[in-house]
Amino acid sequence: xxxxxxSPKYLFRKEGQNVTLSCEQNLNHDAMxxxxxxxxxxxxxxxxxxxxxxxxxxxxxxxYSVSREKKESFPLTVTSAQKNPTAFYLCASSPDTSKGSYxxxxxxxxxLTVT
Amino acid sequence: xxxxxxxxxxMSVQEAETVTLSCTYDTSESDYYLFWYKQPPxxxxxxxxxxxxxxxxxxxxxxFSVNFQKAAKSFSLKISDSQLGDAAxxxxxxxxxxxxxxxxxxxxxxxxLTVIx
Numbered sequence: 001x002x003x004x005x006x007s008p009k010y011l012f013r014k015e016g017q018n019v020t021l022s023c024e025q026n027l028n029h030d031a032m033x034x035x036x037x038x039x040x041x042x043x044x045x046x047x048x049x050x051x052x053x054x055x056x057x058x059x060x061x062x063x064y065s066v067s068r069e070k071k072e073s074f075p076l077t078v079t080s081a082q083k084n085p086t087a088f089y090l091c092a093s094s095p096d097t098s099k100g101s102y103x104x105x106x107x108x109x110x111x112l113t114v115t
Numbered sequence: 116x117x118x119x120x121x122x123x124x125x126m127s128v129q130e131a132e133t134v135t136l137s138c139t140y141d142t143s144e145s146d147y148y149l150f151w152y153k154q155p156p157x158x159x160x161x162x163x164x165x166x167x168x169x170x171x172x173x174x175x176x177x178x179f180s181v182n183f184q185k186a187a188k189s190f191s192l193k194i195s196d197s198q199l200g201d202a203a204x205x206x207x208x209x210x211x212x213x214x215x216x217x218x219x220x221x222x223x224x225x226x227x228l229t230v231i232x
Contacts, residue, residue: 031218042119042206042222043160050218058219090160094218102148102210104220106160 004107023091032074121223138207148210155203
């Protein structure tokens, strides 16, 4: 089945440790995105990538890093510099927007808890 | 920066009745895209409906329809014949036009919909 997978569903880390969240898609989409969701604040964009080996910062990129070495994969690393990393993280992808399709498709999310 | 406002943090509706969720947005662009997403307790974001700003006709998907008022920058979602499975958080989202180079979505803070049996 085509779709977006995120793993793990729940992740626990100690403060000061870096952690990497996985996002894989087999939809052949060009663009991929990472959002953070906190209670009462909706979704906020962390990073996005429109093509392989290229990515741009979103509104809240500080303390996060990404890579896009393959079209299918867009992992997010939450570094120890992120001051409040506990949140729900959602990965999304969308087709080549130059071809006129603009909606984003989301993965099931990863709940990260840092103590 | 783009802003999307959902002024109703919570709404409730009786099963089989109709409910309307409100959304307003701020933009200086004329060609953009609007979406409603549903987030059930599983937290998976599901696209409900989309609207292109250049289209005057309101989008409809089965029991879901929108009232798009471009001049007022309003984009409300109407759910008809509400079902228990409609209970979820609903997010309104705005996407800037392609020529701006911005492909990301700007989300409102959501409306929690409760369906009463």
